[in-house]
Amino acid sequence: MASRRKLLFTTVIIVGTYFLFLGLFEARSFLAPLVTAITLSLLILPITQKLEKRMNRSVACLLSSLLLFLISIGVLALVSFQIRNFADDWPKIKETMKPKIEQVKQFALKHSPLSQEDIDKAEKSSNPSGSSIAQRMASFMSKLSSFVANYLLTFVYIFFLLNYRHVFRNFLIRIFPDERRDKAKDIMVKSSKVVSEYLVGKLILMGLLAILYSIGLGLSGVSNFIIVSLIAALLTLIPYIGNIIGFTMAVAFGFLTSGETSVLIGIALTFTITQFVESYVLQPYVVGDRVDVHPFFVILAVILGNMLWGIIGMVLAIPIMGIITVICLQISELEIIGKLLSKNGFKNSTEDN
Template identity: 65%
Template sequence: MTKNKKLLLYIAATTLSVYFLFLGLAKAKGFFAPLITAVILSLVVLPLSNRLENFMKRPLAALINSILLFAVSIGLLALISAQIRSFSNDWPQIKDTMAPKIEQLKNFALEHTPLSQQDLKEAKGGSSSLSGGVQKKITSFISGLTSFVANYLLVFVYVFFLLNYRNIFKDFLLRVFPNEKRDAVKTVINKSIKVAPQYLLGKLVLMGLLAVIYSIGLGISGVNNFILVSVIAALLTLIPYVGNILGFTMAVAFGFLTSGDTTVLIGIALTFTLTQFVESYVLQPYIVGERVDVHPFFVIISVIVGNMVWGIIGMILAIPIMGIITVILLNIKQLKAFGILFSKKEFSEQN
């Protein structure tokens, strides 16, 4: 009975600890999200930084890498901004094209559902009543935009300091552990810093191939700005699972909603269906492959948890973070069982 009570106590304590850990991470998103993003980006450009340091001093190499990452991010934001601007320009045409289809949908709803004209009028009136909170929405938007810009710039400041002073952090980790464990700690550090670059390098190659495939399919289907749409749809695959849905929605907006042609919608659906099949069963295993040793089941769980804790940025960071955690667990004897659980390799391969 005493053992059972202890077991229940340990389970309760563990559950509460995990709950408050994730609650704390969610509350501290403004601090941890930019910092963890900077850590992952620093690991990605670390090989380039090491090469540059053969020709220049470390602070200058760190500065160049920070500026390079900033320039790449600005380019991505410009792509997305151009797409949004194009969508806003096409909006009048989309409204005119979709008006008859919306009317048909309304008539279908009136004929085949319990809805009445009064219900539709009330729904329409309810949506117009939201205009009273426009000022509040604008204030909230400005506040959110200010916070985003501050965190966005802070990421690159973090990247500079992490690259420039990385030896200090590494030395600190080595000194925390006893001398007899330093070799094992070095092994864990060296393996961990390779996870993020390998994963993102594989993802970049994969996104390039996906952009080409999407461009061919969407171009044949008759989607407006199909090259730009294809590039952004490929970039959105950085967000696991959800990114594919966003890419499909965007293609529908610039294809079917603009033209109203059902054949365009069929072409978009076929393009994304075939591309997802090729990605999942051909490109993903051979290009990304073993770069991140995390079981697909725990990939899904980590993405869901990342979304709950930090939203979209949490979903993007979830897989490399989970990969690093798995590497650490596999190299700690007392926690190796958890590493084997999270890993997609068989138990026999771990021994």
């Protein structure tokens, strides 16, 4: 009887988890902007509270939302400017890389089972037909319109979350029985603190990384190195993968444009040294243990976030995992799970193996 109950309980957990993630995936167009708005609201909340001491709450919340909106517009402008420069340099890049691509082809023909026909087929498949281009343009316009709608909706959410935060807070507290309301308040305060401290620390870290990237890429001879450095620093919001994307972007705007090996070496050295400084100097002192999540579960959360919500899911993975860890550690029934997710959960355990 007991074994049957365990089997039933395990089955319910597995099926429930499957449908939970399926629901999160299917509702991504609704949930992703909302969760993003909640995260950004916690980031801007300290500024909003200071503004509320000098003016009406609604006005303070509106100004805070507009501040975030203007910052995001600036980031998008930087990215679009760099993409336009890359498009303008594309003919030059093709001419510069043409002999190097030919060398790669010859090397592949001599040292691999590939034939000239295989290479020709690959080149034909990489050149889309007119109908394929039309389909891609239609898909791009559809995604662009969806992005703009969700983008604007996010800031509407931010305003209402800030302006009516006491209503939502009181509602969440009143859900719990009287004897657990103090614990609920404590969890909400700690969760908010985890997200805001992590994001503030991350912003400071990105500023320092932008300076280091600018110095290294400028000395390496990368064109528009300041903008490239800012974008590479912003990409560190995506754990682990963001650094790879930043390096690839620097190579695209540096080595592919000039074709000089010295530029490629300079870019590689810049990112290697900067990553070392970030991991062993800046990260411990600037961000530190603001989010107490084990690195293994950070990687799993980032991968899962990408599968569910794409890039937004990857950015939100660490704050969400931090909140989940705080909640589990504060609830006695879930404390063992919180210790598993926590970086320091079992550090004081007497068991070594």
